[in-house]
Amino acid sequence: MVEGLLLRFLEEDLGHGDLTTEGLSRGERAKGVIRAKEKGVLAGVPFALKVFQLLGDVKVLKARGEGETFLRGEELLVLEGPAEVLLKGERVALNLLQRLSGIATMTKGFVEALRGTGVRLLDTRKTTPGFRFFEKYAVRVGGGLNHRYALYDLVLIKDNHKVVAGSISEAVRRVRERISPIYKIEVEVENLQELLEALHCGVDMVMLDNFSPEEVKEAVKLTRNRVMVEVSGNITLENIKDYAVEGVDFISSGAITHSARWLDMSLRLFRI
Numbered sequence: 001m002v003e004g005l006l007l008r009f010l011e012e013d014l015g016h017g018d019l020t021t022e023g024l025s026r027g028e029r030a031k032g033v034i035r036a037k038e039k040g041v042l043a044g045v046p047f048a049l050k051v052f053q054l055l056g057d058v059k060v061l062k063a064r065g066e067g068e069t070f071l072r073g074e075e076l077l078v079l080e081g082p083a084e085v086l087l088k089g090e091r092v093a094l095n096l097l098q099r100l101s102g103i104a105t106m107t108k109g110f111v112e113a114l115r116g117t118g119v120r121l122l123d124t125r126k127t128t129p130g131f132r133f134f135e136k137y138a139v140r141v142g143g144g145l146n147h148r149y150a151l152y153d154l155v156l157i158k159d160n161h162k163v164v165a166g167s168i169s170e171a172v173r174r175v176r177e178r179i180s181p182i183y184k185i186e187v188e189v190e191n192l193q194e195l196l197e198a199l200h201c202g203v204d205m206v207m208l209d210n211f212s213p214e215e216v217k218e219a220v221k222l223t224r225n226r227v228m229v230e231v232s233g234n235i236t237l238e239n240i241k242d243y244a245v246e247g248v249d250f251i252s253s254g255a256i257t258h259s260a261r262w263l264d265m266s267l268r269l270f271r272i
Contacts, residue, residue, distance in 0.1 A: 001133070006050055009092045021087040030083040030269045031061070032090075034097065037264035039071045041108045043141040044100035047134065048077060048093035056085035067104065067141045076265065083269060090267045098262040099131075100138035106260040107142025109237055110253060117244035119251055122147040122230065126254035135257045147252055155185040156207075168194060172201040186230070195219055199226060207252070209233045213242040220247030 034048075042064050052058040058081035070076060076097070079086060110121050121144040127135045136146045148154040157171045165171035168187055175185060186205040187198040192215070198206050199222065208219050210233035223229055230250040231243045243251055 002047070003050065003054070005130075005133070006047060006054060006092075009095075010051065010054060010089070013092055014088060018084075018088050021084050025084040025087075028083040029081065029272050030086055031272055032077075032079045032081075032086040032267055032269050033075055034077040034079075034094070034265055034267050036070050036072055036074050036076055037266060039069070040101050040105040040263045041142055042066060042068050042070055042076060042097075042101055043104035043138040044096045044134070045077060047096045047100075049079075051093045051096065052079060052081070052085060052089040055089050056082050058082075058085055067143075080272070083271070086267070086269055094265055094267060096134065098265050099260075100134055100141070101263045101265075103135055103138035103257055103260040104142035105263060107139050107144040107256045110240055110256060111143035113237060113240050114244055114251070117241065118246075119244040119248050120145055121256075122250045122252040123257055124232075124252055124254040125150065126258040128257075139256060142256070144256060145250075153183075155179060155183050156188065157185070158188045159190065159209075168197045169201055172198075172203060188232075192219060192222065195222055199223065203227060205230060207232050213239075213245065216243055216248065217245050220245060223247065 043066055045063055045066055049060060058079050061080055062075060062078035064070060064076045107121065114121060123136060123139040123144055123146055136149065139146060148156065155175050157168065161171050162168055165174055172185060172187065184204040186207060187203045188207040188209050189195045189198050190209050195206060205228040207230040208216055211219060211231065216231055220229060228249045229247060230252055231248050232252040235243065235251055235253045240251060
């Protein structure tokens with residue numbers, strides 16, 4: 001799957017050929033150095049390497065490890081091979097490294113804020129279409145956990161599902177009537193009354209959506225450890241620890257994928 005996606009990325013950029021590179025290249029070889037222009041957490045090296053390897057024979061002289069923290073000016077990846085290959089793969093490889101390292105860096109900041117609380121960080125499905133695998137991968141590199149990958153691996157009853165079914169109880173009943181019991185059922189609740197209804201249904205997990213920290217504390221008392229508890233909605237680096245109260249299992253954040261800033265990196269070639 002990964003190789004197929006990377007080939008599609010290359011096809012998008014190369015089309016029927018790199019006019020500039022193919023016009024000037026005469027078989028030169030070069031060393032390529034990818035360097036950080038700001039500090040962060042590295043993610044995406046295996047994919048960047050694969051991009052170049054799909055284009056030709058490239059030798060890896062140096063590669064920093066996934067999840068390593070780097071500083072501005074440090075070398076992250078050093079390659080040697082045909083200059084044409086390095087030029088053609090430059091943008092796709094950098095895009096992957098910059099995007100995934102940005103996600104890993106933001107994720108690690110959230111994880112560090114939760115250190116010592118026992119609460120674990122989850123991502124969401126708020127990902128770029130066609131790029132979900134890579135973005136969720138970067139979350140793991142940054143120390144976070146993946147929530148469901150897609151709609152097929154967990155039952156999650158949200159606000160619009162409740163509207164369609166008429167209530168939480170009816171939504172859970174309908175799901176249990178049709179879906180195999182091997183799948184866990186999570187219900188998003190918006191207030192304490194909905195929480196009580198979900199608990200009465202015997203679900204496996206509840207998501208406290210847009211609760212205040214004080215409301216989270218009240219909700220946890222009501223659950224009495226009968227279900228796993230996830231907190232979600234308007235979570236920021238500044239307030240995340242306020243939500244990490246005893247009894248909360250997970251805090252989820254869409255921001256670590258949809259709002260992570262790309263990190264600045266560059267590729268410089270040296271003719272050899």
